[in-house]
Amino acid sequence: MIVHPYFDIMKARTKRQKMVEELSALIKPLTEKQKSWAKNKLFPHFARNTMCNGVLTCFDCGHTWNGEATKKTVCPCCGQKLEVLKSNRQRTVKEREYFTVITTCKEYQVIRTFFVIFNAHIGQPATYEFYEVIQKWIDVEGNKTIRAMTTPFNTYYYDAWSLTSELSIKLIDNYRVSASEVYPAKKVIPILKRNGFKNSLHGIDPDKLFISILKESMAETLFKAAQYNLLKFYIDRQGLVSRNWASIKICIRNNYIVKDASLWLDYLSDLHYLKKDVRNAHYICSNNIIEDHNRTVQARKKKTEKEKSKAEAIQAELEEEGFKTTHSKFFNLEFKHNKTKITVLSSVEAYRQEAEAMHNCLFDRGYYKNKNSLVLSAKKNNKRIATIEVNLKSLEIVQCRGNCNTIPKGYDKILSIVNKNMNKIREISLLQSR
């Protein structure tokens, strides 16, 4: 994708820009060798087969010959290996691609991006148009200067280059061109060679790679130590890598290469959580990171659960304590009439048991947390028959419910027992809480 560069300055302004503009005259056009590499590497090569008479046509050079309808063939004229198209009606092939050439110009590292338009029409030689669309100039300190073709203002379309425009200095690098291929022969400035650059980019964007190792000491260290995956990760998420720098240094010292940085850093965060020594090579230089990581994930999960249930226990204890503070003065209350006995629920656990036996939401709703609510349980012959709630402010019965919130047997009787004792409740409620 190409995102529009907000600032398109045609004339070089700073010393560096002027220098780049001047040196750019030295940049040579693509060689025939580079072009033929790109033609081969970037585009598919097809032959069309006219099935009824077995006539094959090369989309590359336009040559026609008699041949068999196999999947692959070789053009007897241009020698190109060809893929035989399924359709015998296709008349044109059109493709657009990018590729990058990594080279130098004086003391600058230059990354050149080319845009290629491939056009093939049956019976004619295919055409390739090459356009240089971006040049990134990087000096020894990692400063970047961009020259690029112009893109129409406010255009976010892919490949929207003004193909007749000249390369000119651009202020912001907003070109998100992903060049699928890099020309294999690369030239780099001496400092990059000294930093350990051989030929491979290790799957990292060339300009990001070069700038980071020229500008940042951590990136340089990672590159020299062949920690390419960590470096790639570092370029995107510097913070996470630098936070674990002490551990990384130990890996480097032990010649341990981190192959999957994201997994390894995740593993490290587990080790932190599990209070393992992340400066101990025994832990961090894992020989089987997948297995070790799985293990720490499990251990972390267990620990989290343990901490959660611990927290829950602490919470329950606090609730019990709070409940006692507000309600303990009522605990000895007991009203009896014949075989009916009404007592105060005297612990959070008693609320839980009552709720479970009577199938109500007494416990779930946390009635015990309400200091103005007094809950009593009525039993007949030791069997629970009703749960009664009294509002300690208004001294009224708020509810009296049987099993599953039904109207209990002896409802009126229970109400009258409680109401008769309401004065006792009032007296106690006026007492200072403990």
Ligand SMILES: [Zn+2]
């Ligand atoms: Zn051919």
